[in-house]
Amino acid sequence: MEKDRLEAVIQAVVRELQAAAAVAAPAAVAAPSPAAVARKQRPAPGAEDDLRIDLADPTLPAARSRSGIPHPVDAEGLVALMECTSSRIGVGRAGPCLRTGALHLFLSDLAVTKDALARDVDPQLLAELGLFPVRTRVEGGKEEYLIRPDLGRQLSQEARTLISERCSKGPDVQICVGDGLSAQAVETNLRKILPVLQAGCTTAGLKMGTPFFIQYCRVGVMNDIGDLLQPKVLILLIGERPGLGRADSMSAYMAYRPKAGDTDAERDVICNIFDGGGVNPLEAGAYALRLAQKMLAKQTSGVKLKLMEA
């Protein structure tokens, strides 16, 4: 660069800096006055007794549904919008970022979500509903279950023996239950959905297999069950992965004559089964029955069934 051009650039930069300083100066004066601080009733330094922080639980429904927008265009409308979804909307902002309360509620929910993962399905519930338990080839507990989906897709040797001994072969509909990624989902929904399915099968005149429970279960285990019991339709009720602060969501994965080598393309799923915001378990049971009857009528499932309907 030539010398005088360099000079000109430097002068321009200096002018810009001076202008910026001139603008910045009054802003510094706008710091809160002592009176403003007093109005907020900040305790005087040293008066520890006056510092009282005693908070209400922010996770209660009333607190959760509070909007974070100070002056919405349509306050009533905003409430109505927030009521139609469990998603975190109407939360407002601090600059482009989250407001403090919303951020802390999110982090609190995240903290309890992790706890839900460690649980196992209550054996008493299984006994009550007449389900005998078997296992997949996962032997090293939850941690192994999480990182070895291949083992969670295969029944253990003992499971095969037990199932062969205790279950009737070739039913129209076989119902199985798996813990999947949420034991809680099974516990909260099973009492409601299982009787609907059983009663529905009886009414429809469908021959039902002997139901059982699979610990450390993945969806792919349906193939092993199909090979052992040869059901026409298999329904696997299984816990979905837990969401933020929620672990009640269950799915019903279904297949027509499942067998070794089948993939998800041969399966169907009804998901997000839970009370209060999801697909209600009673409705889901009825829906699953209709789907089972459709599979029986068309003698197929999954994408092929979809294409037949188109």
Next chain:
Amino acid sequence: MLLRTKLFGKTYDFPDLRVLMGKANGEKSGDRLAGLAADNAAERAAARLVLAEVPLWALRDNPAVPYEQDEVTRVIHDALNETVYAEIKAWTVSELREWLLDDRHDGSAIARCANGLTAEMIAAVTKIMSNMDLAYAASKIRVQRHSANTIGLDRRLSGRLQPNHPTDSPEGIRAEIYEGLAYGCGDAVIGINPSDDSYASVARLLDMSYGVVKTWEIPAQTCVLAHVTTQMRCLQSGSPVGLVFQSICGSQKGNDSFGISVGMLDEAYQLARKHCYPAGPHYMYFETGQGSALSANAHNGWDQLTLEARNYGLARRYSPFIVNTVVGFIGPEYLYDTEQIHRAGLEDHFMGKLTGISMGCDVCYTNHARTDQDSSENLAVILAAAGCNFFMGVPMADDSMLSYQSTSFHDIATLRHMLHLRPAPEFEVWLESLGLMRDGRLTDLAGDPSFFLSR
């Protein structure tokens, strides 16, 4: 084939490219699950030394699945530009890395070079790059596409508005769309994942979301991410579709397990061009993610990074408007913790850009992985600096239907403010006309979904 090196006096011998490619990968639980990971850090370092010296022709000659057996391989190999390939086939992987990073080679030079690269070459060079290399090289490449608006322009960052609902309630989803729009999100696509894949339910959501776009004259495209067969039925029945979506896999066997094939995608692409409502010419949307092929036992003994690169080669056939990796979506069996998710996010974004597709990233995690929201925010900043075309906007990052945490409307707005990035130009004009944005920043009116109740 001899693939050997000495390292600190010890000899490391790799029987073939398949094993070498696996062991050269950064640590991933999915490669360990497949029995392909390096035994220790020294073996990984040795594998990288050897891989760096492999000539590109050897990678073309050894695809992850043979040409005769696999239509994904055929799609990629048949599309290769032989003139470019002839110029570069003798380069080593190391030479390719340095060529890509060289300041004399800009985005358009790289785009030409990419016409001669197969997925295995792109995967190989990715394996020997550091995280910063991946971000920097990606930042040199811009891929622009047009549908109802333009994505991928320099200094722009778009957002996919993801307004999911556990029962697909149209009212609930509409409320979430309003929230997203109020934060300036939705320029990449307003894209709903359905909980119910039935034709009637998907058609209803297509109608509802298109209704919002019409009412507010939004220069954006809508999409319901159902199985492609459901969307094709909707297109044929006259539903308004902005983009046609499908999840894809890096091998024919993997795509079989998703219930799709190249023939089916070709058909969907034709239908999209015939019936989609935006100006185009780019109408497709794909999602990918490391681990999906292994999950279907369709990886043919190859590592998840290489299979992921093949996804992009397949996607390229359809000049998609957008593609994104859903980088932490499946869970810890494929990407165990923060480090692995970050590495995979940077790899995927770079590979997509190098392949020449309009690449975004769903920076996300499931609650059974060893990571958290702060980590997601970190990765989003790095990817935004690397020129990522778009991120997901989910209400406060919490998707209550898919049960995972992604990035939020706030995150996209914050990244734009912080890094001086703007929405797609047509979308920015629209936001300004409503008074929600000025000079690329949200105004006081923004962030209030009830704003959209007035029409």
